[in-house]
Amino acid sequence: RITNxxxxxxxxxxxxxxxxxxxxxxxxxxxLRDLLPWVFPFKTA
Structure with a gap:
């Protein structure tokens, strides 16, 4: 099964x-605000 x-x-x-x-x-x-989370992913834990 493949999901999106x-x-x-x-x-x-x-x-x-x-x-x-x-x-x-x-x-x-x-x-810059759009690209920041992709360059430096936020840690959730």
Whole structure:
């Protein structure tokens, strides 16, 4: 059985960052905030 859980997780993370990005007046700052979790993944434990 194959699931699309990984893709849905990535999509959810991108949508969350997009929602948090409202209010940024500079696209470069928004882009940096978008890329940071992918470069330095957050530890959950």
């Amino acid at each position: 859980g990984v893709v849905e997780g990535i999509n959810n993370k991108l949508k969350l960052i997009k929602r948090l990005g409202y209010g940024f007046s500079n696209f470069d700052n928004f882009k």
